[in-house]
Amino acid sequence: MRHRPVLHISNLCISREGTQILRGINWQVDPGQHWVLLGANGSGKTSLLAALTGYFMPSSGDMELLGHRFGASDWRQLRTRIGIVSSSIRQLMAESEPALDTVASGRYAMIDFWGRPSRADQDAARRLLRAVHCSHLEERPWAVLSQGERQRILIARALMAKPKLLILDEPCAGLDPVAREQFLDFVQHLATSRGSPALILVTHHVEEIMPAFTHALLLRHGQILGAGTMVSQLTASKLSQLFDGKVSLRHSNGRWTMGVKPSTVKCRVI
Numbered sequence: 001m002r003h004r005p006v007l008h009i010s011n012l013c014i015s016r017e018g019t020q021i022l023r024g025i026n027w028q029v030d031p032g033q034h035w036v037l038l039g040a041n042g043s044g045k046t047s048l049l050a051a052l053t054g055y056f057m058p059s060s061g062d063m064e065l066l067g068h069r070f071g072a073s074d075w076r077q078l079r080t081r082i083g084i085v086s087s088s089i090r091q092l093m094a095e096s097e098p099a100l101d102t103v104a105s106g107r108y109a110m111i112d113f114w115g116r117p118s119r120a121d122q123d124a125a126r127r128l129l130r131a132v133h134c135s136h137l138e139e140r141p142w143a144v145l146s147q148g149e150r151q152r153i154l155i156a157r158a159l160m161a162k163p164k165l166l167i168l169d170e171p172c173a174g175l176d177p178v179a180r181e182q183f184l185d186f187v188q189h190l191a192t193s194r195g196s197p198a199l200i201l202v203t204h205h206v207e208e209i210m211p212a213f214t215h216a217l218l219l220r221h222g223q224i225l226g227a228g229t230m231v232s233q234l235t236a237s238k239l240s241q242l243f244d245g246k247v248s249l250r251h252s253n254g255r256w257t258m259g260v261k262p263s264t265v266k267c268r269v270i
Contacts, residue, residue, distance in 0.1 A: 003031045004067050006165055006198045007052070012061035014047055021047045022222045025061070029165075029215075034191050034199040036209050036230070039219035040243050045202055048219065049169060053079060066164050080108070083158025083197065086169035090150055095143035099134065099153050100125050102142060106160030121160075128156040132186065148179035152186065159197075166197045172208050180208070188212050206234065211254035218242050 005028050012025035022044045029035055039045050050056035052065065054076065063070040068078055083106075092111045093102060103125040104117035117125065129135045132152040137145065145153065151171050158166055168187065172180045191199055191212035201213060209216075209230070216233040218225040220242050226233045234256060236249040246261040 005030050005064070006033075006066060008062075008064040010062040012048075012051065012063060013059045014051060014056060015059045020222060022051070025224060027217060027224070027227060029198055029200070031198065033215050034213045035201070036213050036216045037200055037202045037219065038204070038206070038216055038242065040204065042221075043219040043242075044222040045219055047222075049084075049167060049202065052167070053082060053084065080161050081163050081165075083155075083161065083163035083166040084169065085151065085154045085158055085167070085171050087173055088169075090154060093142045093150075095141060097142050098139045099129065099137045099142070099145065100139065102153055103128055103156045103160055106157035124160065125156070128159055129153075131159075132156045146179070147174045148183055151175070151183055155186075155190070163197050165200065167200045167202070169202045170204070171201075172203070172205075184208060184210055206239070206249070206256040206258045209234075209256050 007027065007029040009025055009027040012022060012027075013020065014022040025048065037045055037048070047056055051058055051063065054070075058070065065078060066081055089111070094111075100122060101117060104121040105111065107117075107121055107124075126135070126138065129138060132155055134149060134152050134156065137149060137153065142150070142153075155166075155168075171187075172183060175183060187199075187201070188210040190196055191210065199213070201208070203209070214230060215228060216230050217227045218233055218238060225242055226238055234249065234251075236247055239247050239249060239258060243260075248259040248261060250257045250259075
């Protein structure tokens with residue numbers, strides 16, 4: 001039996017005030033796949049995410065998410081079935097809100113949760129706090145959580161609604177090297193857990209790609225440079241095109257490392 005794609009995009013284009021932001025985007029995410037969305041600043045990654053979550057209206061093309069077609073379904077309702085962890089959400093959290101309430105608010109896709117979660121929601125939130133190794137933070141306010149703790153709490157919050165798709169939008173921004181590796185280890189565990197949602201990791205850094213990620217979408221100047229399996233897309237040649245510079249690439253023990261080769265253009269010292 002063939003499973004329906006988690007996400008299917010066909011010839012998606014977005015234009016605003018005469019500027020074409022995205023053009024000709026074709027992309028499909030199937031169940032069991034975990035994708036990395038890789039691109040330089042200004043490549044269109046943020047606009048593509050905004051379109052997926054219904055905050056940016058496409059100019060043309062078709063988009064189907066979890067079996068629902070854009071324009072024929074209530075995208076506001078569909079949003080509750082998509083988990084997202086991003087710096088924009090992190091900045092909106094109420095500083096006095098305890099971690100338990102933050103996680104519970106994910107059930108309703110609400111920020112700055114008003115009132116008290118139900119007993120059932122509290123129990124579910126506690127299970128998720130245990131799953132992200134943050135049970136000890138249950139009563140701790142947002143203001144005094146570390147960046148790494150906040151990211152784990154936001155993942156627990158995103159999982160509260162049992163999403164079929166979880167988007168991690170540059171989740172390592174602001175983390176120190178040790179906290180970053182601890183967080184990435186957690187992402188690896190989540191991705192390989194039974195019943196894991198499909199993951200989309202948005203990043204600039206190949207070093208953040210864990211072995212569990214199966215596919216990569218390379219976005220350059222609003223167009224797809226490449227899409228497919230990790231090994232077919234992560235090459236020094238393609239990444240040099242992607243970032244407009246000469247790069248080297250190494251793959252060892254399931255992790256990637258990218259280096260930028262010195263420019264051949266000589267700087268003139270005055």
